[in-house]
Amino acid sequence: MADRTTDRLLHALKAAGPQTAGTLAGRLGVTAVAVRQHLDGLAAQGLVAHEDRREGVGRPRRYWGLAAAGHARFPDNHAGLTVELLEAVSNVFGAAGIERLIAHREAATLASYRRRLAAVSTVAGKVRTLARLRTEEGYMAEWRRDADGSFMLIENHCPICVAARACQGLCRSELGIFAAVLGAVATVTRVEHVLAGARRCAYRIEPVAMGFDRRTRDGSRRSARPPARA
Numbered sequence: 001m002a003d004r005t006t007d008r009l010l011h012a013l014k015a016a017g018p019q020t021a022g023t024l025a026g027r028l029g030v031t032a033v034a035v036r037q038h039l040d041g042l043a044a045q046g047l048v049a050h051e052d053r054r055e056g057v058g059r060p061r062r063y064w065g066l067a068a069a070g071h072a073r074f075p076d077n078h079a080g081l082t083v084e085l086l087e088a089v090s091n092v093f094g095a096a097g098i099e100r101l102i103a104h105r106e107a108a109t110l111a112s113y114r115r116r117l118a119a120v121s122t123v124a125g126k127v128r129t130l131a132r133l134r135t136e137e138g139y140m141a142e143w144r145r146d147a148d149g150s151f152m153l154i155e156n157h158c159p160i161c162v163a164a165r166a167c168q169g170l171c172r173s174e175l176g177i178f179a180a181v182l183g184a185v186a187t188v189t190r191v192e193h194v195l196a197g198a199r200r201c202a203y204r205i206e207p208v209a210m211g212f213d214r215r216t217r218d219g220s221r222r223s224a225r226p227p228a229r230a
Contacts, residue, residue, distance in 0.1 A: 005028070006038060006042065009024060009028065009039070010047065010070055013064065013065055014066060014074060014140065015142075018065035019063060019064060020062060024039075042070070050064050074138075074157050074159075099169065102170060102172075102173050105173065110177050110180055114181055117130070123185055123186050123205070124145060124151065126182060127151045127205055128143055130153060130181070138157065141154065141155045149206075151204070151207075152203070152204060153205060156200050158201060165195060178203060184208065186206055186208055188203055189206075191204050
């Protein structure tokens with residue numbers, strides 16, 4: 001039982017970031033006392049760490065989050081071997097070889113996603129399906145619809161993080177895949193990025209109404225309707 005609670009605690013911290021013991025207790029359906037005992041044990045193992053934050057008057061609140069060793073408990077898709085292979089491709093074939101490798105991976109991934117999304121007609125359905133596909137690949141993805149009608153696709157884990165640090169074209173490729181698979185129905189902007197120091201990667205997906213408000217390459221907006229004749 002203790003091991004199961006430990007795994008649930010680690011998963012909750014990975015999925016939602018730093019939280020108080022009380023919040024974790026509510027999320028897991030156990031007592032705050034039990035959560036604190038588990039957190040103390042995890043801290044002794046170097047898996048979690050805490051930060052005291054002052055929020056208004058009164059005593060600071062203690063937030064618990066994953067330490068580096070805690071993040072390492074999640075799968076990384078054989079990161080070491082991947083980095084070695086990327087270095088080998090670069091040494092043997094140069095930068096052009098790396099670009100060809102990224103392009104090949106991008107094409108294969110895009111073809112797979114397009115097959116899985118072929119029967120999905122709405123932007124919401126596409127985002128939901130993308131989140132499911134990314135979760136199957138180890139990204140612990142979730143999605144939501146915001147009040148302004150846009151969507152957020154959030155990836156709480158990056159199983160290729162080590163490889164992406166060695167070859168940042170992999171991240172550029174993934175952003176391009178999302179844009180390509182959604183096509184003209186939405187624009188995609190990365191708003192959080194692990195390689196930039198964020199806890200997770202997150203993408204804002206904005207539906208594009210037909211004939212209205214398309215986004216240009218430089219991020220500005222233009223009307224898709226032709227100007228009225230004088």
